Amino acid sequence: MTEDRTLIFDKNDVCIFIPVLNEEGAIKDVIEGFKNVGYTNILVYDGNSKDKTREVAAAAGARVVVQSGKGKGQAMIQAFDAMTEKYMVMIDGDGTELPEEIHHLLYPVLEGKADHVAGNRIAGRTPGAFTALNLLGNRMINWFFRRAFHSGLRDILTGYRAFTRESIQALDLKQNGFVIETELTVECLTKGQKILEVPITYLPRPEKVETKLHPIRDGYRISMAIYKYSRFYNPLFFFGVWSLLSFTIALLLIALHPFITWHGGSIFGTASVFFAGIGALLLVAGFVADISATLHRKTLKAIQANRKEQEKEYDQF
Ligand SMILES: Nc1nc2c(ncn2[C@@H]2O[C@H](COP(=O)(O)OP(=O)(O)OP(=O)(O)O)[C@@H](O)[C@H]2O)c(=O)[nH]1
Ligand SMILES: [Mg+2]
Known part of the structure; x- marks a missing residue:
């Protein structure tokens, strides 16, 4: 996918936020990918990695912060609270999403067309990007979510997103683990924010990188959370x-x-x-x-x- 429009804006107003845990094999390429398209304000939140993730990220030119607690959700909440830039783009640090597709997510936010843009990985998945179990689980969770929240969203668990400071700081987020994406989507809908989904390329994990997601355990937790959150919505x-x-x-x-x-x-x-x-x-x-x-x-x-x-x-x- 290529971006054919050009918007004039200060790229330093955009914070590229990457939560990471043991991603020494992939993080360098992710950071360099953003630098290649002109984004240098890159913030890596590390969950106390046991490998060389922090060193590799710092050497590649990112600011590195060690999160104060545990879990991807806790890192996200901490980064959102500390955010000072007008815009943020977050991406997984495992090399499964493409930095050069940033404009598909960021432009609708810059143009005021959406408060929150989510990259739909299912639409742009490449062979092997999802295991059969993960794809089935993702489809079931999204189907359940659409029924529970009358929404048309097709990939609520994506890690590639763009939003404004106002929109993210208006949300009341508490989940420390992988339920955070569900909570974030529910909060956006509850607060009446406009969420837009755009297709993104989704690649298989590079060999050296290990998943932290447990499909059955986390799938169960996410499904229960969707049901629980539907109570008020x-x-x-x-x-x-x-x-x-x-x-x-x-x-x-x-x-x-x-x-x-x-x-x-x-x-x-x-x-x-x-x-x-x-x-x-x-x-x-x-x-x-x-x-x-x-x-x-x-x-x-x-x-x-x-x-x-x-x-x-x-x-x-
Ligand atoms: N800071 C921080 N980052 C984390 C933590 N757990 C996972 N991450 C990062 O969050 C991002 C997404 O995690 P993944 O394990 O890739 O989960 P996923 O993309 O939902 O699942 P896969 O389909 O297996 O790729 C990656 O960059 C991880 O390194 C954590 O406890 N703290
Ligand atoms: Mg991933």
Whole structure:
């Protein structure tokens, strides 16, 4: 992919942020890739690597900070809090994404078309970039997310992103580990920010670099987080999942009723009524909570519009 537009801006206003843990084999090429396209304000946040990552990154010309805690999420939160530049582009330090594609992510932010741009790795994946298990897991997680958050996003777990200082510092982030990307996306949606997805090239990991992600463990944690976060954003989904399960059990019990006889079969009839009742209760709870969540979103939107209006008036003086 090549960028055919040119925007005039100061590249020092853009902080290139790279969280790393044991990436001595890949980090140099990532840093040099950005320098080759004119970005020299490069910040590497190291998670106490056991290899030579810090030395290699510093020698390649990056500022290196050792994060104060543990986990990719903690490094991100620390870097966001300390951010002073107008814009930030973050990228994984494992060489799987291309620095020269920065403009696809950054330009929409510079032009005010989006608060947050995320690189869709699934759209631009090259052979071997995802293992079969990772691709399946990613697709399932994104499908689940789209249902839970009424969103069209296709790669919420991407590590290549661009955003403004205002947009990132407005988010309330707490996750220290790999759930951070999910929390970040949820927070953007909750705060009414505009997220844009652009396709990016996604390469296989260079040989020497080892993944820190555990597909099953982290996939489970991320899925649970999506479900948990849906409580306030889409309560109809949150309660609806259990309501659907209860109705399914009720239907199964009714369907099995003629074939199984126990105490004259009556117990299955009673149980199916019980589960149908629970299902109906959960559905009503979902609808009521949904009204409240919708009203909350509308109020928040009105407050934000009001604040923007006030800022405009203030700027005129
Ligand atoms: N600072 C810091 N960086 C981390 C930590 N864990 C992972 N990273 C970095 O975060 C980036 C993404 O981590 P990866 O292990 O590549 O995870 P991923 O890209 O989601 O998974 P893969 O599909 O295996 O590549 C890489 O640059 C890692 O080195 C950590 O605890 N602290
Ligand atoms: Mg990676």
